[in-house]
Amino acid sequence: MIRFYTGGGMLFSFFLAFVLCVAITPLIISLCKKFNWYDELDPRKVHQGQIPRLGGVGIFFSFLVSMFIYLAFFSSVDLHYAVPAFFGGLIIFLFGVIDDFMNLRAKLKFLIQIVSATVVSFSPLYFKAVLGLELPVFLGRGITFCWILFLVNAYNLIDGLDLLCGGLSLITLGTAGVFMLAGGQSVGNIYILLCASILGFLVYNRPPAKIFLGDGGSQSLGFVIAMVPLFPMQGGIEHTKVLVAMLMVSIPVTDVIAAVWRRTREHRSFFSADRAHIHHKLVNIGFSKLATALTLLFIQLCICLAVLSTLFMSKTRDAIIMLCVSLFLVWSFFILLHYINRSVNIRHVGHLADAPQKEH
Numbered sequence: 001m002i003r004f005y006t007g008g009g010m011l012f013s014f015f016l017a018f019v020l021c022v023a024i025t026p027l028i029i030s031l032c033k034k035f036n037w038y039d040e041l042d043p044r045k046v047h048q049g050q051i052p053r054l055g056g057v058g059i060f061f062s063f064l065v066s067m068f069i070y071l072a073f074f075s076s077v078d079l080h081y082a083v084p085a086f087f088g089g090l091i092i093f094l095f096g097v098i099d100d101f102m103n104l105r106a107k108l109k110f111l112i113q114i115v116s117a118t119v120v121s122f123s124p125l126y127f128k129a130v131l132g133l134e135l136p137v138f139l140g141r142g143i144t145f146c147w148i149l150f151l152v153n154a155y156n157l158i159d160g161l162d163l164l165c166g167g168l169s170l171i172t173l174g175t176a177g178v179f180m181l182a183g184g185q186s187v188g189n190i191y192i193l194l195c196a197s198i199l200g201f202l203v204y205n206r207p208p209a210k211i212f213l214g215d216g217g218s219q220s221l222g223f224v225i226a227m228v229p230l231f232p233m234q235g236g237i238e239h240t241k242v243l244v245a246m247l248m249v250s251i252p253v254t255d256v257i258a259a260v261w262r263r264t265r266e267h268r269s270f271f272s273a274d275r276a277h278i279h280h281k282l283v284n285i286g287f288s289k290l291a292t293a294l295t296l297l298f299i300q301l302c303i304c305l306a307v308l309s310t311l312f313m314s315k316t317r318d319a320i321i322m323l324c325v326s327l328f329l330v331w332s333f334f335i336l337l338h339y340i341n342r343s344v345n346i347r348h349v350g351h352l353a354d355a356p357q358k359e360h
Contacts, residue, residue, distance in 0.1 A: 009074020020062035021200025056217020084123030096216030154252035155222030183233030
């Protein structure tokens with residue numbers, strides 16, 4: 001049985017996280033305006049004007065306060081095994097916020113991500129099996145390391161449009177929380193709490209956004225989502241959790257794989273920027289910014305409904321088939337969009353063309 005809260009404790013903590021984020025975000029916006037802490041404009045971005053980019057601070061402040069209150073007063077759950085994830089995430093968040101202020105060099109940011117991924121991958125939290133097949137320890141740790149790096153950068157790169165990264169993360173984390181609770185993993189309640197903080201942030205991030213996530217926010221959300229399949233779960237859910245995680249993050253991960261391929265093909269640095277991500281392509285072919293965000297969020301919702309449907313399947317084999325078919329459909333969407341976008345570019349040469357940027 002899925003247990004969403006202990007008495008009214010979880011409900012109170014959820015409400016507290018939401019209210020705190022709604023209350024503190026305007027203060028952050030005011031501070032950003034006072035000290036000119038704005039998101040830098042460059043050719044790859046689709047927004048105009050000066051927008052604060054410290055939304056992640058509001059999310060994680062409200063989340064941490066509500067989480068500690070929940071754990072201190074309403075839950076007796078022992079989460080000592082999650083300590084490496086907490087410290088790894090703290091590294092990502094703190095240096096992400098520093099980057100929002102100082103614009104760290106891309107290679108330095110990547111080095112910090114490597115440190116964070118190493119902290120987790122050499123802890124008890126790593127891939128021990130995939131689809132029921134046990135992995136050698138060195139391989140499991142190596143896959144964990146790469147998985148974390150991929151997701152941290154994937155959610156950072158997908159954060160290019162109002163509502164998009166926060167909305168994708170909200171749907172994914174909510175689904176992950178339910179999935180983990182169904183698998184007997186009580187940390188799922190913590191994921192539900194984080195959703196409340198993200199909801200509070202989205203009040204100010206809906207178009208036209210008053211504040212952005214910033215690197216501290218987007219990278220940290222990617223890190224938290226990367227932790228989902230690393231926690232042990234019960235029954236058939238343990239066998240499908242890796243495939244579930246792959247499907248839930250398929251939009252940002254497929255986008256970052258395409259970006260790596262694109263930049264390698266064009267002999268550009270991986271750390272360079274361009275306007276060929278999935279949200280850029282949808283805008284390029286004629287979608288409005290809002291329609292682009294809503295389209296991708298609708299696809300993510302369908303993905304997560306497919307994930308939740310597997311909880312009602314009695315056979316693990318049927319769940320695996322459902323997940324594989326859904327993953328194939330997502331990849332097919334990316335391929336179709338690529339060719340539609342290319343056709344548009346052929347007709348309108350130079351419209352929203354890639355704009356390589358220097359490393360910074």
